[in-house]
Amino acid sequence: MTDEPLHEEIETYNSKLAELVGSSLGKYVLVKGPEVVGVYDTYADALKIGYERFKLQPFMVKQVAPAERVQCFTRELDLKCRQYILT
Template structure:
């Protein structure tokens, strides 16, 4: 896990890692929205995933990440500081 990953998002990041093999089958290259321990939405673009998540969850915590085997992909989160 990245050193910059906040403790609040550990569950979502762990969910991403655990579910990655099955998400790759149908959603490779898409962006996933994860809330808690469940992937809840997939979009073709980061912007669409983020828009969907804000409409659904507002300012509550969620995690958006590209579904890919490439570990260099950035993590997109909203800093709730």
């Protein structure tokens, strides 16, 4: 067991990923602990059901995709925007 938030939910999602990609690609999965609670057409639907069932307990809603989309965030808010021109 780990203190990482949603560790069990992430493991559950990863273990069921091949099955989910085959049946629910692009949909949103609701995961609580070791259980895939349901698959929904929209993020809002999955989130709504999650809050109705689990209130403020941790749960995870994730879009079913074969690979993670990498997102980059930074805390350095004073970065200058750079434009590179290829010649």
